[in-house]
Amino acid sequence: xxxxxxxxxxxxxxxxxxxxxxxxxxxxxxxxxxxxxxxxxxxxxxxxxxxxxxxxxxxxxxxxxxxxxxxxxxxxxxxxxxxxxxxxxxxxxxxxxxxxxxxxxxxxxxxxxxxxxxxxxxxxxxxxxxxxxxxxxxxxxxxxxxxxxxxxxxx
Amino acid sequence: xxxxxxxxxxxxxxxxxxxxxxxxxxxxxxxxxxxxxxxxxxxxxxxxxxxxxxxxxxxxxxxxxxxxxxxxxxxxxxxxxxxxxxxxxxxxxxxxxxxxxxxxxxxxxxxxxxxxxxxxxxxxxxxxxxxxxxxxxxxxxxxxxxxxxxxxxxxxxxxxxxxxxxxxxxxxxxxxxxxxxxxxxxxxxxxxxxxxxxxxxxxxxxxxxxxxxxxxxxxxxxxxxxxxxxxxxxxxxxxxxxxxxxxxxxxxxxxxxxxxxxxxxxxxxxxxxxxxxxxxxxxxxxxxxxxxxxxxxxxxxxxxxxxxxxxxxxxxxxxxxxxxxxxxxxxxxxxxxxxxxxxxxxxxxxxxxxxxxxxxxxxxxxxxxxxxxxxxxxxxxxxxxxxxxxxxxxxxxxxxxxxxxxxxxxxxxxxxxxxxxxxxxxxxxxxxxxxxxxxxxxxxxxxxxxxxxxxxxxxxxxxxxxxxxxxxxxxxxxxxxxxxxxxxxxxxxxxxxxxxxxxxxxxxxxxxxxxxxxxxxxxxxxxxxxxxxxxxxxxxxxxxxxxxxx
Numbered sequence: 278x279x280x281x282x283x284x285x286x287x288x289x290x291x292x293x294x295x296x297x298x299x300x301x302x303x304x305x306x307x308x309x310x311x312x313x314x315x316x317x318x319x320x321x322x323x324x325x326x327x328x329x330x331x332x333x334x335x336x337x338x339x340x341x342x343x344x345x346x347x348x349x350x351x352x353x354x355x356x357x358x359x360x361x362x363x364x365x366x367x368x369x370x371x372x373x374x375x376x377x378x379x380x381x382x383x384x385x386x387x388x389x390x391x392x393x394x395x396x397x398x399x400x401x402x403x404x405x406x407x408x409x410x411x412x413x414x415x416x417x418x419x420x421x422x423x424x425x426x427x428x429x430x431x432x
Numbered sequence: 433x434x435x436x437x438x439x440x441x442x443x444x445x446x447x448x449x450x451x452x453x454x455x456x457x458x459x460x461x462x463x464x465x466x467x468x469x470x471x472x473x474x475x476x477x478x479x480x481x482x483x484x485x486x487x488x489x490x491x492x493x494x495x496x497x498x499x500x501x502x503x504x505x506x507x508x509x510x511x512x513x514x515x516x517x518x519x520x521x522x523x524x525x526x527x528x529x530x531x532x533x534x535x536x537x538x539x540x541x542x543x544x545x546x547x548x549x550x551x552x553x554x555x556x557x558x559x560x561x562x563x564x565x566x567x568x569x570x571x572x573x574x575x576x577x578x579x580x581x582x583x584x585x586x587x588x589x590x591x592x593x594x595x596x597x598x599x600x601x602x603x604x605x606x607x608x609x610x611x612x613x614x615x616x617x618x619x620x621x622x623x624x625x626x627x628x629x630x631x632x633x634x635x636x637x638x639x640x641x642x643x644x645x646x647x648x649x650x651x652x653x654x655x656x657x658x659x660x661x662x663x664x665x666x667x668x669x670x671x672x673x674x675x676x677x678x679x680x681x682x683x684x685x686x687x688x689x690x691x692x693x694x695x696x697x698x699x700x701x702x703x704x705x706x707x708x709x710x711x712x713x714x715x716x717x718x719x720x721x722x723x724x725x726x727x728x729x730x731x732x733x734x735x736x737x738x739x740x741x742x743x744x745x746x747x748x749x750x751x752x753x754x755x756x757x758x759x760x761x762x763x764x765x766x767x768x769x770x771x772x773x774x775x776x777x778x779x780x781x782x783x784x785x786x787x788x789x790x791x792x793x794x795x796x797x798x799x800x801x802x803x804x805x806x807x808x809x810x811x812x813x814x815x816x817x818x819x820x821x822x823x824x825x826x827x828x829x830x831x832x833x834x835x836x837x838x839x840x841x842x843x844x845x846x847x848x849x850x851x852x853x854x855x856x857x858x859x860x861x862x863x864x865x866x867x868x869x870x871x872x873x874x875x876x877x878x879x880x881x882x883x884x885x886x887x888x889x890x891x892x893x894x895x896x897x898x899x900x901x902x903x904x905x906x907x908x909x910x911x912x913x914x915x916x917x918x919x920x921x922x923x924x925x926x927x928x929x930x931x932x933x934x935x936x937x938x939x940x941x942x943x944x945x946x947x948x949x950x951x952x953x954x955x956x957x958x959x960x961x962x963x964x965x966x967x968x969x970x971x972x973x974x975x976x977x978x979x980x981x982x
Contacts, residue, residue, distance in 0.1 A: 279679070312708045315706065317705065322974065322976055352981045384877045385862060391702045394554060398703065399704070415864035415867075419979075420546075423864075423868045
């Protein structure tokens with residue numbers, strides 16, 4: 278098989294950039310913990326309201342610098358009373374669904390979590406700016422999908 | 433010209449493809465008007481029904497039927513006429529696929545299946561929607577095996593020889609398709625259908641999603657590879673040169689078999705149930721397709737330059753002006769390729785692990801696939817349609833039609849540029865995909881999205897309208913060349929199938945040893961999927977009942 282000289286240069290350049298690029302992504306993911314939302318925890322989708330932490334949804338302070346926010350997504354809204362969290366503290370979002378697949382997406386942030394029934398999605402995020410943020414569902418969930426939203430206040 | 437029976441089979445495929453195209457694009461234009469609140473649907477019709485129909489009819493049905501029309505014509509042209517069995521099974525494949533299509537469409541129209549073409553559980557459509565989709569896949573398998581049978585007959589009669597490039601690439605695409613479909617067939621047959629008909633109570637949602645995406649990503653390569661076949665084998669002929677390198681073309685294609693399947697998790701990066709290790713591993717495998725993509729880009733531009741210089745182009749870029757810009761068959765495909773440059777770059781962004789969070793399920797993704805499948809693939813198919821239909825009907829592709837062809841591809845480009853740019857920008861700001869009109873109770877953030885010069889409610893609607901007009905021009909060309917245009921009488925009026933010569937003298941034989949490629953593909957799939965899927969089954973949470981939320 279014959280490779281033209283220019284093609285060798287072109288492909289070597291491409292492959293080297295690919296290696297560099299993937300190394301950056303990989304190092305950032307695994308040594309600096311920049312990973313997308315996820316998690317391996319499971320839950321019975323029919324017993325969400327009896328299972329901790331979703332039996333008591335909303336904001337809980339875990340320690341000085343850490344807060345946990347438990348949210349139940351359902352067609353077409355979020356069961357998450359009184360969402361107020363402080364700026365500059367680590368917020369751990371835990372979200373699950375009692376019916377179909379939804380998302381829990383906070384506008385203007387990197388919080389963009391798929392919510393799958395039977396699973397608990399986790400994401401840690403620290404707000405840098407106070408304000409009221411729009412939360413919306415960006416995974417199609419039925420007739421009222423485009424109405425499914427709420428708000429979180431960062432103080 | 434190829435034999436009459438194959439022409440008939442191919443034309444039927446094109447007829448179904450363009451019927452789906454007509455309805456699908458109409459659904460598209462309705463959406464842009466609903467989204468900017470200019471149109472209220474009647475009570476019996478819902479935005480998400482229209483969205484489902486748009487996705488299914490364009491992304492699944494138009495593409496599939498067009499691809500088989502192209503394959504059937506090209507295989508008959510490059511390997512000779514079909515035998516009676518190949519013909520029979522091609523017909524059966526067509527009818528089964530069509531039956532499935534009609535069944536799924538009826539369910540969508542009846543409002544029994546507003547679950548979109550990704551049909552994520554536990555949204556539960558009518559069982560016959562899933563049966564319809566399963567029949568679509570089974571039908572394509574029957575058509576695929578007919579073509580594989582034709583290829584095997586040729587191989588038996590031409591022992592020790594490499595097959596023509598077109599046939600090799602067709603078989604590569606079919607191998608990819610069959611392996612890819614195993615995932616969706618498994619989930620539809622063993623999860624969705626028993627659950628939708630009430631034979632099982634619950635469904636393992638995460639497993640169904642993963643099996644869907646095992647299929648969902650190579651699906652896009654099933655659309656793309658036929659366009660690549662045109663780029664590799666048709667374009668050089670239009671330029672008056674040979675294929676740049678037969679062996680590299682074949683190598684690029686087999687690399688697509690290897691690296692387009694074990695990568696579905698990059699559609700699931702922000703969801704639970706898959707550990708970061710497996711997500712990242714599949715991200716790495718995803719990026720391997722950059723290698724054959726770069727090889728393809730190199731081949732294309734090398735072909736352009738060789739042709740331009742042969743025609744007297746000099747200097748660094750003089751050859752560019754010598755390309756046959758007045759030939760709509762070439763210009764359409766060139767624009768298609770140009771759209772694929774930002775399209776491919778956007779794909780790299782989407783699959784980039786953390787970066788995915790910024791764009792996942794936003795309008796950016798919608799913009800992305802309109803400049804991948806919606807233009808590079810679709811416009812290549814349009815460029816092929818211009819000669820494929822008259823070639824099959826024996827009619828002329830008149831000067832008037834050629835001019836209309838230019839109007840069509842230019843309007844499509846302008847419309848798509850407006851619409852997809854608006855979608856990309858809106859998505860980056862956070863506007864979600866797959867939504868009817870909504871301002872989220874006039875939330876200031878949502879109002880902000882639609883406040884830009886490009887990112888407003890009007891740009892997308894203007895783009896969508898231009899695209900619809902372009903689609904109607906194409907329908908006119910299709911109908912004219914299929915039924916009305918004058919018959920070609922002299923050899924000059926005959927429309928040719930422009931298939932380039934490919935020099936196979938330096939092509940190594942092992943490139944056509946399918947067991948090597950199927951074997952490596954299987955090994956990669958096992959590495960990427962065996963452990964995480966087993967975990968999903970063994971550590972499954974209680975399953976989900978079905979929900980009808982529309």
